[in-house]
Amino acid sequence: MLALRDLEASGRAAVIGGHAPSAARREAFAARWGAKVFAEQAALLAAPGLDLVLVLAPPGAHLPVAQECIAAGKHLIVEKPLELTVARGEALVALAEAAGVRCGVCLQHRFRPASLRLKEAMLAGALGQPLSASASIRWWRDDAYFAQPGRGSMARDGGGVLLTQAIHTLDLLLHLMGPVRDAAGFALTSPLRAIDTEDVVAAALRFENGAIGVLDATSVARPGFAERIEIAGTRSSAVLTAQRLELHGIDGGAPAVFGDDGAGGGGADPMAFDHGPHRALITEMLDAIENGRAPSCSARSALPVQRLIEAVLADAGRRG
Numbered sequence: 673m674l675a676l677r678d679l680e681a682s683g684r685a686a687v688i689g690g691h692a693p694s695a696a697r698r699e700a701f702a703a704r705w706g707a708k709v710f711a712e713q714a715a716l717l718a719a720p721g722l723d724l725v726l727v728l729a730p731p732g733a734h735l736p737v738a739q740e741c742i743a744a745g746k747h748l749i750v751e752k753p754l755e756l757t758v759a760r761g762e763a764l765v766a767l768a769e770a771a772g773v774r775c776g777v778c779l780q781h782r783f784r785p786a787s788l789r790l791k792e793a794m795l796a797g798a799l800g801q802p803l804s805a806s807a808s809i810r811w812w813r814d815d816a817y818f819a820q821p822g823r824g825s826m827a828r829d830g831g832g833v834l835l836t837q838a839i840h841t842l843d844l845l846l847h848l849m850g851p852v853r854d855a856a857g858f859a860l861t862s863p864l865r866a867i868d869t870e871d872v873v874a875a876a877l878r879f880e881n882g883a884i885g886v887l888d889a890t891s892v893a894r895p896g897f898a899e900r901i902e903i904a905g906t907r908s909s910a911v912l913t914a915q916r917l918e919l920h921g922i923d924g925g926a927p928a929v930f931g932d933d934g935a936g937g938g939g940a941d942p943m944a945f946d947h948g949p950h951r952a953l954i955t956e957m958l959d960a961i962e963n964g965r966a967p968s969c970s971a972r973s974a975l976p977v978q979r980l981i982e983a984v985l986a987d988a989g990r991r992g
Contacts, residue, residue, distance in 0.1 A: 675950035685724075686755070686878030691716040713737070720842045730822075731830050731885070732756045735764050738775070742767050747774040747961050749954065752839055754974045758982055765971045776957045776967040780949035781844040783956070786917035786931035787840075789911055793919060794848060800907030801917040805877075805885035807845045809838040812896035815865070824867030832869030834981045838889035841899045843977040844912075848903065849885075851910040854878040857984035858991060862892050874986045891936060898928060898933070901948065915946065 679685040689708040690701040710716040717725070718742065725741045725748045727734055734755045741748045748768075754761040754777050781787055792989040793799065811833075824830030829836050846852065855874035861867060873888040898914035911918040911927075918927040953969055960967040968988035 675954055676948040678947075678951050679954060682796055684955065686721070688719050688722045689716055694723075699741050701714045702931045713740055714744075717741060717746055722746060724957065727751060730828055731835075732828070736762050738764050739767060741977070742771045742775075743826075745771070745773065749776045749778055749957055749959070750971065752843075752974070753777075753830070753835050753978060754971055757896045758892060758975065758978045761975055761978055762858050763969070765802070765975065768892070768971060772953045773897050773965060774957065774961050775971040776953070776960075776969050778950070778953060779840060779843045779969055779977075781840045782847050782969055783949035784931070784946075785948075787844055787847075789930045790912055790917050790919075791848060793910070794903075798908060798919065799903060799905030799910060802849060802881055802883040802903055802905045804902075804904040805845060805849050805879070805883055806900075806902045807838075807841050807885070807887050807889070808900040808902075809833070809889040810893035810897045811837055811891045811899070814893040818865045818867065824869050824871075826868055829869065831981065831985070832867065833871045833889050833891045833986065834873055835978075836869075836876075837891055838873075838887075839977055840979065841901065842887070842889075842976060842980060843974065845885075845901055846976050846980065847973075848934060849879050849881065850885065851880050852877050852980050852983070853880045855983045855987060857887075857988040859985055859988035864892055870985065870988075873984065875893040875987075909931060928948070 676685070676687060680687060689710055690705065691710045691713045692698050692701065698711070702709045719859050721748065725746045726735050727748055727750045729737050731753050734750050738748060738750060756762055818824050825830060833844070855875055855904070857875050859870040859872060859873045860867065862871050864960045871891045873889045877885045877887060879885065898925065901912040903910045908922055909920045914933065915931045916933050917930040921926045957967045
């Protein structure tokens with residue numbers, strides 16, 4: 673992770689070591705980081721100077737890995753999604769909170785500068801009362817992406833385009849708009865790849881604040897396009913395209929523009945994105961640990977997006 677490289681270079685953090693069940697992965701980690709590797713997770717957790725653990729395992733392993741970290745009193749950042757299901761995510765949150773351990777989730781879109789600016793504007797009432805909101809995630813993932821064993825399977829990933837790709841933009845939508853009260857969805861699995869999870873989804877949403885909206889998410893849109901959130905309120909509208917924000921006022925003049933057209937990872941290369949928001953997320957967690965408070969991107973704050981995903985897919989399943 674380039675974000676960790678930056679934090680090491682600045683003296684803000686140091687990589688103590690790593691653990692993976694696979695010997696090959698342990699060797700790759702040692703070669704990349706020049707840090708000690710541990711054949712057993714318990715040995716890593718006992719290493720001197722370890723305060724924060726990054727849990728990068730497949731989703732279904734997050735809860736058991738987190739249990740061991742929490743029992744050892746270590747704070748943690750869990751890669752998205754929090755877990756395979758809402759129930760398992762809730763169990764993880766309960767364990768961390770009962771132990772007083774800080775637990776965050778890697779939903780870094782909240783930390784993009786344009787996202788922060790839009791959140792600030794909405795809190796200040798710049799858009800007025802939100803009336804309509806939409807999220808469009810029209811990405812592309814190629815054959816090489818799905819060649820990884822288990823990729824796109826329920827057994828490994830627990831879900832398709834919603835839980836694995838669109839979750840970042842959906843989380844940001846809820847971070848801006850608040851939770852969803854009702855959802856009606858449609859989902860299908862395309863014939864483009866041999867997977868058993870959804871890769872095309874559409875849904876209608878009604879938020880608890882009274883606004884309504886739509887969701888359009890897919891990983892079959894070649895060559896992949898920047899994800900987009902649009903919000904219309906009683907005073908103005910906002911268009912957030914990846915890392916570029918446009919705020920349109922009631923006077924109809926030129927919009928105020930923040931950010932740039934930087935890549936968002938929507939194309940064939942899922943790693944083609946700015947690592948700055950990752951750095952900001954980890955830094956905010958370090959600040960939270962030092963100041964004895966919960967991180968803003970806490971595990972509990974990641975539950976609403978998983979509840980929405982389950983609700984959309986459950987409704988889609990009922991429709992057949």
